[in-house]
Amino acid sequence: MDRTGEIEPAQRMNCLGTATPEVDIRVAAFTVANDQISVLLDRTDGIQQLPRSVPNGVESIDQQARNLLRSHLGYPERYMEQLYTLTVVEMGVWRIVVSSVALIGSEDTPTPPARGRWLPVSELDGLSMGDEMVIEYALFRVRSKLDYTTIGFHLLSEEFTLSELQAAYETVLGRKLDKRNFRRRMSALGILTVTGSTRRDGSHRPARLYRYQPEQDSSDYLTPPWATAQEGS
Amino acid sequence: MDRTGEIEPAQRMNCLGTATPEVDIRVAAFTVANDQISVLLDRTDGIQQLPRSVPNGVESIDQQARNLLRSHLGYPERYMEQLYTLTVVEMGVWRIVVSSVALIGSEDTPTPPARGRWLPVSELDGLSMGDEMVIEYALFRVRSKLDYTTIGFHLLSEEFTLSELQAAYETVLGRKLDKRNFRRRMSALGILTVTGSTRRDGSHRPARLYRYQPEQDSSDYLTPPWATAQEGS
DNA sequence: TCAAAAGTGTTTGACTTACACCCATGA
DNA sequence: TCATGGGTGTAAGTCAAACACTTTTGA
Incomplete structure (x- = not known):
């Protein structure tokens, strides 16, 4: 279990020699406009991906997800719900992804978000495996809950x-x-x-x-x- | 748990200077016997707590939860579902807890698990805040799903x-x-x-x-x- | 006056609830 | 024969689905 050479893709060791998983927080935020459902993508790093951040050890994960979204949009989300915590290997790194889904009111949709864009889910392309899984399941969850809740x-x-x-x-x-x-x-x-x-x-x-x-x-x-x-x- | 004293409760830094949250996996496994619903508690560390483990960077979190339960019971669970990922501060440590709920068939209930015991949920006492939250929500989820699924x-x-x-x-x-x-x-x-x-x-x-x-x-x-x-x- | 979306009731079948008695067995 | 849990049907009410026409407006 303990290796001292270069960092193994599957996991990393911290100073204490224990496994330190890479955790990140991702949010799939949807809005509806022009008879299309769109998801908010972040493009600060050149590539398009779901807005994400790393646990800061202070706020709760849920709170961080909320703040993450607010920092993109400039205003609070209308509805947010934690989705699932999945395990993916992306870019050779084993990651724990805590995902949430959010709904954004159409009043604010036209405003282009500061560091991202709204992309219709029918036009998604080139996303990471993890992002695809999150978006697909988020849509499933929203569709299901439309039947028995008021989301x-x-x-x-x-x-x-x-x-x-x-x-x-x-x-x-x-x-x-x-x-x-x-x-x-x-x-x-x-x-x-x-x-x-x-x-x-x-x-x-x-x-x-x-x-x-x-x-x-x-x-x-x-x-x-x-x-x-x-x-x- | 390994702590070196001067480390800030809220988070730790790894060799790279990034925050490395403590993540653990916990399972609330229920069974029904004698008109009571009981939860599986681990008592290897003296205190009673939910069975838990730390991500190993190899298996998925869900798979690790399954194996965790199997290592306690000696056989696979009948049903398991991921519950929620919550953030708690326990023993002064900020933790990310990935929780699951499992159901165990009554055929195996009488067998005392290797390193634990079945405790009726009405008799729980002295559990950590995180364990209490997990058990309470797990029960809520099981009760809800009893209505519209076949769990x-x-x-x-x-x-x-x-x-x-x-x-x-x-x-x-x-x-x-x-x-x-x-x-x-x-x-x-x-x-x-x-x-x-x-x-x-x-x-x-x-x-x-x-x-x-x-x-x-x-x-x-x-x-x-x-x-x-x-x-x- | 026409086009275009807003607004409005009724009928049918499916499902849920409440409710009470006879059956098969071992003692 | 009695105590015990196993097994069965019906009627009323509620809920979901199908279905078509009138209203109000701007052009």
């Missing part, structure tokens, strides 16, 4: 129309939904409030605007208690 | 009666279930096969024995593809 609301702006909400669902799920059933289902959640104003959007009837009321939201995201509580911004 | 089957022996299955559900959920509705629901899953034999158990009608057929199981555990595929034993 979909976090993809919109603060005020939105029911048609926008439905379009976001359809884009993420990749299939059409029935308008009447969709509206009934959303109304039944009891987390929608009408603002009273409308949005006129073309040569047709204007749409009513709604607002999401998180405090009424009883949907169970199945995340651990410590992930949703505390962790002050 | 419950992994708590039984290879052959079982429907009453045993129901008792396991009731023990985990902490409430009684209706016998007729329960049996209808289980039958509808299409993963039960009658063995033809029966078990006589007292002065009453003998019960039919069933077997779980995983290959018919279409329930979606929502785990990532790489966790269920490959990972050869």
Whole structure:
């Protein structure tokens, strides 16, 4: 187990001779625009990759993931959830990757992020194995949770129309939904409030605007208690 | 744990001057016996704690968790799933804990594990904060998934009666279930096969024995593809 | 007046819940 | 014959899916 020569690709030794795994934190942040779902990629190092950082030994991993995203976007994410901790060998290095998924409201999407870009998931190319795995599973998780939680609301702006909400669902799920059933289902959640104003959007009837009321939201995201509580911004 | 005294609690530096977090792998393994749900605790170090190990830089974290459990029990687990990666400060050390939950069939429960013991979750005491968090969340996850997956089957022996299955559900959920509705629901899953034999158990009608057929199981555990595929034993 | 999206109800089948009695056995 | 757990059906209510037309607006 102990080797003293040059550093072995599979692991490294620290000063004490114990194995010191490379850990990194990665975030797959999605937004929906133009009927496409896009992921935030960092391009500071020339190549495009998921935003990442290394545990700093001070903040929790979850908190660091949040800050990582904020440093890219300049504002806090709408929804974030830890995904999975996977083991990959990338560039010859054995790594532990703690991955999270985040959702960004469409209000902020057009703003090009400081050190990255939004890339539609259909156009991804040349990513590392680990990044691909994270993105694929993140999408799976978001699609699954769209069915039994209210995460979909976090993809919109603060005020939105029911048609926008439905379009976001359809884009993420990749299939059409029935308008009447969709509206009934959303109304039944009891987390929608009408603002009273409308949005006129073309040569047709204007749409009513709604607002999401998180405090009424009883949907169970199945995340651990410590992930949703505390962790002050 | 090796510490040299002057090292900062929050983090350590390796030879390269980068932070090297302490990572460990912990498994909360549950079994059901005597109408109680018990967790496997390791007592090799005098104190009782969840079985744990440190990433070896060779196997995946998930595979290491499996092997960790096997080394305690002497046989493979029936079901295992990664839970969460949390950040804790224990004994003054900032740690990253990659936690998993496992279910053990009741056939093997009576066998006392080599270096540990089964302790009913109602009698836990003196565990570290991290272990408590892991166990609490693991129970939450198992209870939740009992509703929409078939994990419950992994708590039984290879052959079982429907009453045993129901008792396991009731023990985990902490409430009684209706016998007729329960049996209808289980039958509808299409993963039960009658063995033809029966078990006589007292002065009453003998019960039919069933077997779980995983290959018919279409329930979606929502785990990532790489966790269920490959990972050869 | 036309095009285009907003908005609205009903019916059907599937699933969930509540609920009570007879059956097979050993003592 | 009795005590014990094994085994079964039905009715009511709730939920999801399919399905089409009227409304309001700008051009």
